[in-house]
Amino acid sequence: MYPTLHIPDGFLAPQVALAAWIATSVVVGISLRRLNATGRDTSSLTILMGISGAFIFAAQMFNFPVAAGTSGHLLGGVLAGFLLGPWAGTLVMTTVIGIQALLFQDGGLLALGANAFNMGVIGTLGGTLVARGLAATLGGSRAATAFSIGVAAWLSVMAAAGLTTLQLGLSGTTDVSIGLPVMLGTHALIGIGEALISVAALSFIAISAPDLYSSSSSAPAASPARRLVSGIGIAAAIAALASLFASASPDGLMKVAEQLGLLEQSRAPTFELFPGYTVPGLDGPASTAVAGVVGIAAVAALLFALGKFASRRNGA
């Protein structure tokens, strides 16, 4: 079993904890300003936020078995962000993480800035913006929205796990080369549970309270250019995360080919742009991640060009 995402005190270097506190405070300040600028009745929104915090606590009790000995349960960042809006959702999750540290010692007081940043800011604000951006990119239908929430919920868990490990690595209390694959590998499964529960919860709300769902999902429509940029950004983030799992071992087909001696008979191409899915001159996982992002950008550019070509043919 590997640690949860709530970092206790003693594991973060004071400089790292301080930097995370500053980053979280800035985003919380922006969230408060954005909340006041919405023009909504702040007292009714505050009541909803406060009771939603209690909801997040309670909803985290809902678990279901995934495999022997492991169970999935809701973290709720993307769900809160989608239902309450990204800024209010961020404040709710930050409050919940603060109460977890104060009341249940689940995470440290000095580490609170880092925990709130990883799960409240990146997990909720980032996750909700990804969900909305992806939903707009895919056309905004209910199915597209559900898919986007699932992807964003998975990404939010993975991003929080990755950031937690990197902060521990910066503090010198873990080895990132071991911790990152373990944390991301474990949380890839936890993220699937988060995605499934988030999608099911929102689907239930969409059926039971369509007005509430409509008001939550009615984000301003994005322009085609913005959709494209957000789509490429989301794909790049997924590619970069997925590339961290890229194994140095040969895949199944290559292994069979190696055993049959076919690999030696095959000829190497005369020119390789990204040999072995790496960028020449860059080493390690970063090289694979950059190659993945460049690959996605190239495919997106090709699809964009094909789309333009198709619309011109349509108009002709």
Next chain:
Amino acid sequence: MLHQATQRDARAAILATLGTTLGVALLPAGSYLAYLVVWLGVVTVGAAAGIAPLTLARRGFIALPFVLAAAPLIFIRADELIWSGVLGPLSLSVSGAGLRIFLSAAIKSWISVQVALVLLHRYPIESIVGSLRALKLPDALATGAGLTIRYLDLLRGEAIRMLRARASRSASPVGVGGERIGGSISWRAKVTGNLAGALFLRAYARAGRVEEAATARGASGSLSLGALRNPDPRFALKSLLALAALVVTMAIGAAAPRF
């Protein structure tokens, strides 16, 4: 104004808790004697607040699973080797530097949890939230935290009843005889998501009723839930104790030998 006033001023205690926690974090790795002195100070304050040292020490282990994050350093770091050998198929070495980081992080975490426990034992959470508001925590966060705490038990009770209902309607993880019942993983995830969605709708409806009740009682504008009614006049003086806690902890760390 909706007003739930709290009677006890925890501002100085909160500052002292943060000061001590920061002091512990700043203690150098391997200062085991300093850790012992600081821990004795914490359990002394805890005993004065009515918590037995062994109870406090035992409850401090809540963060213990997290030490797994630092455990690989013992075997991965190549500096200050204190043992190397073969254990079955494994060739292992133990690094003194890795062991020092591991033990230091574990002990600091253990002490910090106990510091927070003393604060929580001495002051009710409502007083802590009210005092945080008095320490300039933004209104939306303070009121939100106050409402979250107030409705926590209610919504947890709802969640427990929903889980009990799920258990009696076949979506339970394991049956009475230990057999697995219910559908596929995706079906169970859907049922769990449905519960979460239903609970959110109840929370949403509850928020509407709370707002109606507040309006009916004449509430308007800011809801200063958890406001501090009786601020301690000796707050400034007591705050110096918080600073002193930090300085003393750092001084102990500087003076104590390292291993």
